[in-house]
Amino acid sequence: MWTMAPTATPRRATFQRTTSETDITVTLDLDAALSLPPATGHGFLDHMLDALARHARIGLEVQATGDLHIEPHHLVEDVGITLGQALNGALGDRRGIERYGSAFVPMDETLAHVVVDLSGRAHLAFEPERLDVWGTAGGMTHYHLREFLRGLCNHAGVTLHVRLLAGREAHHVIEAIVKAFARALRDAVRVTSDGLASTKGLL
Template identity: 40%
Template sequence: MRKAEVTRNTTETKIRLQLTIDGTGQQSIKTGVGFLDHMLELFVRHGRFDLTLVCDGDTEVDAHHTTEDVAIAIGRAFSESLGERRGIKRYGSMLLPMDEALVMTAIDISGRGMAVAELAIPSEKIGQQFDTELVEEFFIAFARELGATIHLHQIAGKNSHHIVEACFKGFGRALGEAVAINQAAPDEIPSTKGTIQ
């Protein structure tokens, strides 16, 4: 099974996590930011990953460091679990409706870390702690650490919670597809270069 354990300690956050890629969607997530916990639970469930994560962050300041550092740690866990990326499908995409919201998510585990988020989230905050600008920060950090190109494009939506939920659910589905083993070529690195770095 493809698994990783990551510990990341800084002056701003202390994170411990265990990830199993080939899971069933089981999770125990405590970041100190309720909305982020909710989004990560959706991500894990829809990707069918197993994740145990605890973060002790400086949420008395705001949720920025916690959100970014959690993304770094999870992205690192995926990178370590995938190793040299042998056998993965590499690409995944999802067009996900969440009530009135519709978001297209696509990922290429290419070795090149970047995220493009074209989102028009109406409110500046969801709940007491979560600034909606942190959605893009999460995916930038995740993409950089995994070495993946991630696109999030909002097609419709007026409710901030629904838009962000569509992003995380869609990303879970797209990433689940990308990390799945290609049964037609389970031992191949999916690149004409022969490497994904």
């Protein structure tokens, strides 16, 4: 059983998701910075959310609790879902946005490439799950990142392709992917026209 309480103004939205496993509130502003740092109870997840906000140059506040005594899976996935809902709400009808974004990010031995399409259609192609990525980052693995991104894509209507061109250590792999996603998202959400970037006339 979960509840969702949306509020939205142009390019800004707040969503709350409450289940028996997690309680999460996300506020997203695509045009202005927000002041509160992420607070999920999981240090590495907070670090990644902060990196997402900084590199996407968006305002992001996340307040969350979850069953971390079990493992991070439920919290990470549900934060992705709620962030996806907030992104969808903040985008509105998506009129005027650039729609597409692409970014490469290196991190020492690691190189990640992420391509974003704010198409209104959900799809995640996550290449690192087929590779030999080892270790964890604060108990978080690249599989947790996959579920975070899957939840975001499904609830924001985003097509996302994630490629890992080099790297094997989980901390650097996860961080490079998150930063590449952030920088691709920064380009995709930019308002560059008065119309819709679609021959269908709908995103």
